[in-house]
Amino acid sequence: MTEHHVPTTPPAAPAAIELRGVNKSFGATAVIHGVDLKIESGSVTAILGASGSGKTTLLRLIAGFESPDSGTITLGAQVVTGAGRSMRPQHRGVGYVPQDAALFPHLTVAGNVAFGMSGSRSERRTHTVELLDRVGLGGLERRYPHQLSGGQQQRVALARALAIQPRIVLLDEPFGSLDSGLRESVRAEVRGILTATGVTSILVTHDQAEALSFADHVAMLANGVVVAHDSPQELYHHPPTAQVARLLGAANLLPTTRTERGLRCIFGEYDAAGPTDERRLVLLRPEQLELTDDLAPAAVTARVQRVRFQGGVSLVDVRTSGSDGIDLLVQTTGSPPETGSTVGVKACGIPHICRG
Numbered sequence: 001m002t003e004h005h006v007p008t009t010p011p012a013a014p015a016a017i018e019l020r021g022v023n024k025s026f027g028a029t030a031v032i033h034g035v036d037l038k039i040e041s042g043s044v045t046a047i048l049g050a051s052g053s054g055k056t057t058l059l060r061l062i063a064g065f066e067s068p069d070s071g072t073i074t075l076g077a078q079v080v081t082g083a084g085r086s087m088r089p090q091h092r093g094v095g096y097v098p099q100d101a102a103l104f105p106h107l108t109v110a111g112n113v114a115f116g117m118s119g120s121r122s123e124r125r126t127h128t129v130e131l132l133d134r135v136g137l138g139g140l141e142r143r144y145p146h147q148l149s150g151g152q153q154q155r156v157a158l159a160r161a162l163a164i165q166p167r168i169v170l171l172d173e174p175f176g177s178l179d180s181g182l183r184e185s186v187r188a189e190v191r192g193i194l195t196a197t198g199v200t201s202i203l204v205t206h207d208q209a210e211a212l213s214f215a216d217h218v219a220m221l222a223n224g225v226v227v228a229h230d231s232p233q234e235l236y237h238h239p240p241t242a243q244v245a246r247l248l249g250a251a252n253l254l255p256t257t258r259t260e261r262g263l264r265c266i267f268g269e270y271d272a273a274g275p276t277d278e279r280r281l282v283l284l285r286p287e288q289l290e291l292t293d294d295l296a297p298a299a300v301t302a303r304v305q306r307v308r309f310q311g312g313v314s315l316v317d318v319r320t321s322g323s324d325g326i327d328l329l330v331q332t333t334g335s336p337p338e339t340g341s342t343v344g345v346k347a348c349g350i351p352h353i354c355r356g
């Protein structure tokens with residue numbers, strides 16, 4: 001069994017962005033609380049949090065559109081906010097891709113991309129053509145924003161953000177307005193462009209699947225506090241707390257009792273060190289449980305409450321037998337059981353213990 005660990009700041013490489021003790025309130029509403037965050041140079045980080053958790057505010061603080069009440073923000077080796085200084089947004093070397101692309105409607109695609117670009121007229125033209133090629137929009141220079149699809153508009157917005165040769169690109173829920181089919185392909189294209197460019201990027205999203213698939217690191221924000229920061233794999237499989245486990249996807253979080261050896265849950269007893277006064281839960285994702293027909297001693301008996309067929313897999317809600325039955329969600333690839341039938345449930349992965 002794996003042990004829980006405290007949230008970490010993963011990068012060992014030089015930080016491109018560093019926030020220390022950043023606080024921000026709007027009037028009496030405290031929105032960002034003592035945020036410490038280090039973002040590795042050249043990485044793609046997702047800031048994941050529910051609506052209103054402060055994601056956009058954090059991004060706007062880094063871009064310089066808002067000033068923190070206290071704390072420092074460092075970009076590269078430069079303190080851009082704090083210690084009595086506040087560098088203007090246009091001097092920070094930050095490209096910003098807003099949620100709705102926000103292109104200038106009266107400018108062509110080329111005009112939008114070249115806006116804010118420096119250099120001679122011919123240099124700007126060459127750079128614009130290069131950028132539009134890079135985002136897969138070569139040949140559309142003369143179109144106007146209303147003549148583009150949503151995905152194309154987002155790629156123009158990305159090209160415009162890259163046009164200033166930024167050291168950092170900030171993307172504020174850029175895929176939210178795209179329909180689900182388009183979202184996945186535009187997301188993959190944008191990720192490919194960011195990787196090829198090597199620019200340090202932050203994506204803000206409330207979509208856990210998007211954060212897990214898009215980013216090298218995920219920083220999770222809850223009520224203006226960074227509650228975890230790690231790789232997507234580490235956060236999904238070894239979340240420090242039950243809150244983080246739930247924010248990242250369906251989670252069976254099983255109550256435990258203390259034993260001499262460690263902890264016991266309905267699926268068995270496990271070694272576990274750590275403080276005895278803390279509430280601990282065993283995490284088993286739905287894909288770490290399996291249904292069995294034979295009600296062998298190793299299996300927990302349960303009744304099927306509901307079956308949701310999802311194509312390649314089915315999600316099965318079951319309730320364990322007894323007066324104190326526990327609700328579990330099981331993912332199965334086999335033929336799903338009948339609602340109301342009795343099944344056996346077994347744990348088939350390595351469980352993880354997290355704080356309650």
Ligand SMILES: Nc1ncnc2c1ncn2[C@@H]1O[C@H](COP(=O)(O)OP(=O)(O)OP(=O)(O)O)[C@@H](O)[C@H]1O
Binds near residue numbers: 026031050054056
């Ligand atoms: N300029 C402002 N004045 C007053 N309150 C603000 C301002 N900007 C944001 N807030 C408040 O701060 C909180 C966090 O807002 P923010 O937009 O950062 O959250 P979010 O996580 O990005 O949400 P969403 O996903 O819905 O965009 C909200 O309660 C919001 O109402």
